Amino acid sequence: MQPQSVNISGIGKGFGADDVLKGIDLSIRPGEFLSLVGMSGCGKSTLLRIIAGLETADRGTISIGNRDVTEIDPADRNLAMVFQSYALYPHMTVRDNIATPLRMRRLPFFARLPLLGRVVAKAETLREIDASVRQAADVLQISHLLDRKPAQLSGGQRQRVALARALVRSPAAFLMDEPLSNLDAKLRAHMRGELSNLHDRLGATFIYVTHDQIEAMTMSDRIALMSEGRIEQLGTPDELYQAPATLTVARFIGTPSINLLPAEIDASSNIVLFSRKLGLQADGTSRGPATIGIRAEDIFPATDGIPARVLRTETQGADRFVTCQLVDDTSICLVMREKAGTTTGVDSEGLIRLGFSKTQIHLFGSDEKRCIVRQLEQVMA
């Protein structure tokens, strides 16, 4: 099956008085790996369930390829869904679990019955189903597990069986709802790589729901970051990291979290931090309270920087994260990332001065939207 586009237009959904989806427009390209990401309760699973047809939207349309499927039954949308819980049949072998969607599609009722089925079903069809199962098992590297039951598998193996079961259907798109969240940290990291490889090999459309920004950042072609039933920003992982459109996106993307400092945009558009003009101006009409965001890797020790006290130092592989509290009344903490093994410029009393590059700051106005920043020299020129 050719990978298909999925087009979501004006989707709205409420549960009682709760407006859970507030008009979602999103076009997912054929063969794209798109992640729906956001805080718990932002509506991502509801949106995925509406795409699958497991939930009905109050308004809006869903199309797969050129076909409007809004009123079509889930079974006829030709989508494969992979859940966090795997949803395997415990009494069936891996082989039978994977074969089930094909049997449902290709065999008449009597041919699906355990004993009678072998007599009634066409040998040719059974051979084809078996070949598809073997092929999917091969892709997911679980061929040696085909005769086991789910209880005899590890979490990662169960997830692979669930993926193989989705694979045999040759769906128009794969829908995945937090498929890795039951796995331990190491296996999750491994399965992230496997899912990416699987996507590359299949060239299929993947729509992937997660609240884990690292999963979204490492696997996706594009991310739709949702907040309170809306898409806050749609873009590549790089775009969301380098140019977050709102404070919500800036806070959500990146580990450690972006450093945030209260600032101001004065009447002449100058950006003022701790009562000092930074030599930067905000483009546009935003004035008054603002927030400056600085990533940990854009902070460094600087002799004329902001005085701070080191609270904690943590080394993670090649990186060291230094948490510092500003020496003022604000009790603001900043995290600086540097190479492990470098000197941090901390004096004998645990004090440090922190600087940052003016070109690397992110500025958000009082409406929490990103403001374009210009250096003053550029403004004067």
Ligand SMILES: Nc1ncnc2c1ncn2[C@@H]1O[C@H](COP(=O)(O)OP(=O)(O)OP(=O)(O)O)[C@@H](O)[C@H]1O
């Ligand atoms: N069947 C339902 N009946 C009532 N409210 C529901 C129902 N399903 C979801 N909700 C509510 O809709 C909101 C969005 O839920 P949804 O599961 O889509 O969020 P989510 O972003 O996927 O969250 P999580 O990451 O925790 O799964 C939540 O407030 C949830 O309580």
